Amino acid sequence: MLAKALEYENFDKFDRVRFPKIRYAGMLQYDGELKLPSRYLLSPPEIERTSGEYLVHNGFFNPEMEEYVEIPSDSGITFNVKPKMNALEIAEKARNAILRAKFHQLHVNLPNSDMVGHTGYLGRWFEESETPGGLNADVSPMGGLLQAEVEVNGSIFVSKE
Numbered sequence: 001m002l003a004k005a006l007e008y009e010n011f012d013k014f015d016r017v018r019f020p021k022i023r024y025a026g027m028l029q030y031d032g033e034l035k036l037p038s039r040y041l042l043s044p045p046e047i048e049r050t051s052g053e054y055l056v057h058n059g060f061f062n063p064e065m066e067e068y069v070e071i072p073s074d075s076g077i078t079f080n081v082k083p084k085m086n087a088l089e090i091a092e093k094a095r096n097a098i099l100r101a102k103f104h105q106l107h108v109n110l111p112n113s114d115m116v117g118h119t120g121y122l123g124r125w126f127e128e129s130e131t132p133g134g135l136n137a138d139v140s141p142m143g144g145l146l147q148a149e150v151e152v153n154g155s156i157f158v159s160k161e
Helices: 002-007 051-057 087-100 112-119 122-129 141-151
Strands: none
Touching: 087 141
């Protein structure tokens, strides 16, 4: 969204006041179709063996070994109105799975900050991206997951756009 705001003169998703006259570069070109950003510092890497391939070759992503849980989004409510979406409910289910120690690995998608970012409502994105409450699982989805991993002496890998 920000790359579009910086590169497209007719961008209208939020008020920029004026079209910025800047020259910038992204770390990587993240959108090959739209060629965004148009200037980037590093060419996208050739990835020979993804983490997904590694996991498949080691028995993960096997229907016999996994459990898929979906927490549906609320219909009819936009992300700018409810920026937390169902993140606390998603995190609670994941936290319970961590504490049960039923699985060796969990993949959890907390989509709220990403989805809110796509709306262009930057104030809501900043509000959603903050992690109030530290490790308090009742307030912070990520904090609850981190707390559960600490309790089971586990490890966690977090990535975010």
